[in-house]
Amino acid sequence: MKYVDSYTKLANFGRELLGRTSLEQGLPIIAEYAKDLIGADRCSIYIYRSVHNLLWTTLADGVEKLIIDADKGIVGACIKEKKPVIVNAPYNDARFNQEIDHKTGYLTRNVACVPIFNSTRQIIGVFQLLNKKDFDFDRDDTNFMIFFAHFISGYLELASFFREDEEILNRI
Secondary structure, eight states: OOHHHHHTTHHHHHHHHHHHSSSSHHHHHHHHHHHHTTTTEEEEEEETTTTTTEEESSOOOSSSSSETTTHHHHHHHHHHTOOEEESSSSSOOOTTOOOHHHHOOOOOOOOOEEEEEOTTTEEEEEEEEESSSSSEEEEEEEHHHHHHHHHHHHHHHHHHHHHHHHHHHHOO
16 A cells, blocks of 8 residues: 555644644645645545534635535535545536636546545544545545544534534634
8 A cells, every 4th residue: 555654644734733723823724734645736634514514614725614505515415325436537527516616717637536434433524635636545545534433523623513512612
């Protein structure tokens, strides 16, 4: 497997991430590590709210906060299927939501998404990489992304709880 040496870098990454208590602080670190390791141009980490059937991200390289229906796009397919989705020719895939590319002026050449599960195996988000440099995404990439999603899921779950607690305290 091409990521064997990369697993050893996770310890340093984990220590750095533990020092960040909010999603806004932690998500950029997660994205930079993932992009660097896999060689992707962009990374988005979508948080899933099943109550509203929405996906949102405070981190989507090159764009402001995104909020989308959880039924739309390749990210929505990842939620629905509860498994990784690789699309190396997105404009030929009916699931691809071209609206975001049109809105941002970005051209998506390939996409890899994996669901992020919480401690009770409920989907809490989607980890998405775009435009792997020089190659298409492959099974090794999604295997590493799955491992990485497991690694960051505890952080995302705790940071979400902290955010909800802050919102409750601000209303009091």
